[in-house]
Amino acid sequence: MKKMLLGVFLTFACIATNAVQANTPQLEVPPVLLTDLAVPITISEPGSQQLSLFIDGELVFEGFPSDGQTLVEIEQQKYGSSTIELRDSTAVLQQVEVPVIPAWASLLPPVIAITLAFLLRAVIPALFAGIIAGAWAVNGLTLQGGVKALFDSMAVYMLDALSDPGHAAIIIFTMTIGGMVGVVSRNGGMLGIVNRALTIAKTPRKGQAVIAFLGLTIFFDDYSNTLIVGNATRPMSDHLKISREKLAYLVDSTAAPVASIAIITTWVGFQVGLINESIAGIEGITQPAYTLFLHSIPYSFYPFLALLLVFTVVASKRDFGAMLKAERRARETGQVSRPHGKSTASREIDEMSEKEGVTCRAINGVVPIVTLVVTVIVGLYIDGEGDSLQDIVGSADSYRVLIWASFLSSLVAVILTLSQGLLSLEETVDAWVVGAKFMITGLIVLLMAWAIADVSNNLQTANFLISILGDGLSPYFLPTAVFLLAAVTGFATGSSWAVMGILMPLVIPLCWAVMQANGIADADHMHILYSCLACVLTGAVWSDHCSPISDTTVLSSLATGCNHMDHVTTQLPYASLSGVIALVVCTLPVGYGMPWWLMLGAGGALLVTTYWFVSKPVEVV
Template sequence: MKRWISIIVLLACSFSIAHFAADSSALATPNVISILPPLIAIAAAFILRQVIIALFLGIWFGAWAIAGQDFTALFKGLLDVPQKYVINVMNDTDHTSIILITLFISGMVGVISSNGGLIGLIEQIKRWANSRKSVQLSTVFMGFVIFFDDYANTLIVGNTMRSLTDKVKISREKLAYLVDATAAPLASIALISIWIGYEVGLIGVAIESIDGLNEPYAIFLNSLAYSFYPILTLIFVIFIAYTGKDFGPMLTAERGAFSAEPSVHVPELNEVKSAPQRSSCLNALLPILTLIITVILGIIVTGQGATITDILASANSLVALLFGGFLGSIVAIMMTVFQKIMSLEETIDSWTNGLSRVTTALVILVLSWALAEITRELNTANYLATIIADGIYPALFPAVVFLLAGVISLGTGTSWGTMGILMPLVVPVSWSLVSGNNGAVNPADMHIIYSSISCVLAGSVWGDHCSPISDTTILSSMASQCNHIEHVRTQMPYALVVGATAFLSTVATGFGLSWWSVLLTATLLLWFGLNRFGQSCQIPAYSTTQTSSLDII
C-alpha cells in the first residue's frame, strides 16, 4: 500500500510540474516536461519493483503531455499507448529484427538444453571451472571472447553459463552483472566491433566542418586511452570475479544464493519429459559456432568498403545476427532429430519452450522502445543537452560531457542514441574551446578533444548500465533469467563506483595528467577499495565435481 501511495504522490508532483511548465512563458520549448516520463518510469520501477507497470506509467504520462495536457488528454493518451506508440515501435524493422533474434537464440538454447548439449558443454567447462572463482572467471572470459556485439554477448553468455552458476550458488544477479559488464564496455572499445563502425561514422560526420581534424578512425584510436569507464568496468569485473568479494545489494543477493538449498530442477508443464539426452558438447558447440561464424560472415557480406573500418561502419549487424540466430536454431534442431535424441515434434516443443522464457522480457523491451519514442517526440535529449553552458573551463569540459551523456543515456535508455545526439555537438564545441584566435589547436591541448570524444562514448555506456529502460540491461536480465529490477538495483552501486572513479580520472587528465598514470592510479584505487570494503560469503567453496551432471539443466 505504501508503494502505491508513493506512486500517487510521484504522479501528482509530475502533473503539478507539467502544469507549471506549460503555463510559464519563461520556460522555453522543450522544457522540464520532456524529462518527466523517463523520470517517472525510473522512479516507479524502483518503488514498485515492477518494471512493466513503471514503463506504462511513464509512457502514459508522456502521451498525455503530447496529447494536450488536459483532462481529455488523459484518455486520449491512454489509447495512444497501444495504438500509436507500441504499434510505431513494432513497425520499426530494427526492433522487429531484435525480437526475432532474441526468439531464435532463445529457441536454440531451449533445444540444446533438452538434447544434452548444454550439459556436455558445462561438463567441459567444469574440468577447470570447479569453484566459484573459476566459474565467474570463465563467465568473464566468455564475455571477452564474444567481443564483436553486445547483443550476441549477453544472449550467448547468459544462457550458456546460467545453469553452471546456479550449481555453484552464484546468484542470478551476479551472473547478470558479469554478463552486462563485459558486453557494451568491451564492444564499445574493441578495435573491431559493430560499435566501432558506428562510432567512427559519427566522428567522421562531426569533423567534416573542422579543417584541423581528419582521419576519424585515427581520432577514435587516440580517444580510447581516455575511455575510462569501459576500461575500468572491464578491470573491475575481473577483480570482482577473482576476489569473490562484493558489497551493497549484490552482497545480499550472493549471501541469499549461498544460504539457499541446492536447486532441484522441476520440469515445466510443457517440457519434454521422456526425451533421451546425450551429454555431448558438440550438440551445443556447433549451433553456437554456427551463430558466431554466421554473424561474422554476415557483417562482412552486408558491409561495404575496402578496409575493415569501412565494412564495420556500413555493415548491418542486426541482419547478421538474425541470420546467425536462424541458422543456429536450424542446426540445433537438425542435430537433435538426426541423432534420434528426440522426435521432430519433441524438438519443436523444446524450441518453443525456449521462447516462453523470454516473453516477459520482450514485453519490457517493447515498452522501453515506446518510452524512447516518447522522449524523442518531447525532445528530451535536446533539453538535457542545454545543460552545456557557454564559458565552460576547457579542462572540465570532458567531465561535463561524461555526466551529460550519462544522464541522457539513463533517461532515454539508449547509448547509441545518446552518442548520435551528442557527438555532433561535442566535437565542434571541444575544438572551439581549445583553439586559438587563428583556429588552430596546440598539440598539447589535443587531449581535451580526444577526451571529450571518449566521454560521449563512456558516459553513454555508464548511463546505459544504470538505466532500467536500457535494451542491453533488459537483455542481460533476460539471458540470465534474473529479475530485471534486482539486476539494476544490484548493478547500480558497482556502476556508480566505477563511474565516479572514471569521472575523477577524466578531471585529472583534463588538467594535464598522463592518461596511463591516471588509469594505473584508478585501477589501484578500485583494487584496494574492493578489498577494503568488499566482503565474501564465508562458506566453503561449492564444488561442481560433487554433483551429477544430470542435475545441471
C-alpha cells in the first residue's frame, strides 16, 4: 500500500513538474551569433509576469512580453561568446551561452564542400568536410568545438536530415522506384521499351528528342520527372551511344524548369503558401497569392531559356566544352561513361540487365511506369483539398503521394513478372533489392546535401548573404539583385526549396518597401514585384543546375547512372550560358520597364545564336 501511494505521489510530482516547465518562459536563441549581423531573440510562453533580458550583464529588455515577441535584435561586435539571461523579479529563469563567430565563417560549409567537390571530383568526402566545418563553426571555432564537430556531423546533422519526415519520404520513394526499375529491367520490360523506342529513336538526335519530350510530359513534380525519365531512358541512351553526361543534362534541365513554370505542380502549393504568408501584413497588395504567382510566370526567364537550350542542343547535333568531349567519346568508342569515372552504382546497373532467355515485352515496363505516373496525378487530386484544381494539387502532401505511387508501381511490376513466369519469387525479390541498392550511393550524397543545408541554416548563411547586399538598391535593379542573391544562396545551400523558403518572406516585403520609398508602389510598376517573385524561383532553379550539392542534381546523376562530378562539370557551362543571358538580356532590362515578351524573344534569339557559335558538331565527317 505504501509503495502504491509513493508511486501515485511521484506520478503527480512529475506531472506538476512538467506543467511548471511547460509554463516557464523559453528564449529562442540561434545556436551561434555572427559578428555585425543582427539576430532576433524571441520568447515563447512568457505568461503575465515582468521579465528582464540581459546580454553579457547588460539589461537590454524589461517589460511584459507577449508570446512570440521579439525582445531584441542582438548584434555582437567581438568574436568569442555571449551570455544571455532571462530573469523575473526573483531568479534567473534561463541562461544560455552562445558562441560568436566572424560573419564570413557562415560561408565555410558551402565554400569548403563546393571547392573540394571540384578539386577531388568526389562529392561524398567534400560534403562531409563541409558538414564538419559547419559544425565546427556552430561550436565556436574552438579546439574543443572541433572535436565536438566530428561527432555532431553524424549524431546531429546527418541524424536530423534522416529523421525529417519529408526527407524520409523521398528516401523511401527513391528506393522503392529503384526497386521497381530493378524488376522491370530484370524481367526484360525495360529492354522491351528500348526496342520499341528504337523504332522511333534510331539516331542519337532522335533519342535525345525522346528524352527531352518525356521530360516535358512529366511536368507535375521534378523528383518524379528525374527518377522516371532517367531510369526509363538510360538503356535506350546507352544503346544509341549517348553519353551519360548528356543524358543527365537532358533529364536535369527539363525537370525543375518545367515543374517551376507549370500552373499545376507539387511546387505550386509551396510557392503560393510562401507568397500568401509574405503579403499577409502588407497594405497595398490586394491580389491573391495565386494571382501573383501566375503574373510572375512570364518573368521566369531562366526556366524558359533552359528548356529552349535543351531543344537547341538536341536539334543542332552540336556541343561544346566538356560535354563535346563526352559525346565524341561515346560516339567513337561506345564508352558512355568516362573511364574510371563511372557511377559508383555501375555494378548494380550490370546486375539489373535482363535475365538470359527472358522474353522482352515492352508492356512489362510501360505498365508499372504508367501506374507510377497516373497514381501520382490521381493521388495529388485525392489527397488535396480546395475549390479549384490548383488549390487541390497545391495542398496535397506530395511526399505521401509519391510513396503511394512508387509502392503501387513496384507491386504491379512484381505481379506482372510472377504471373508470366518471367522470374521466380526469389529472383524477383533479388531484382527489387538490386534496384534499390542502385540508389544507395546517391541517397548518401542526398542525405549529406540535406545535412549541409541544415548546418548552413544554423549558421544563418542566407541572412549573411542578404546583409552583404546592403541598403540603397535601385528598385529597378532589385529583380537582378534578387536573382543573384537566390543563385548564390542556392549554390551555397544546395536546395531550391530552401532558397524559396528563406528568401520569399524577405524579398516581397523588401521589394514593396523599396517601391514605396521611391513612390512607385502602384499598378504601373507591379512588374517589379512580379519579377522579384520570379527571380527568387529562377535564381534557385539556376543554382540547382550548377551546384554540386544540389539535391536534384544528385538525383539526376543517380537516376542516369552518371558520375556526379562529371554531370556537374558538363552541365555547368550550359546552365551558365542560359543564366547569364536570362539575367543580362531579360531580367535587367525588364526591371527598368522593357516588355517581358520582347526581352524573352531577344534572349532566346541571342541564346540560340551564341550556342551555334561556341559549339561544334559532335560527329565530325
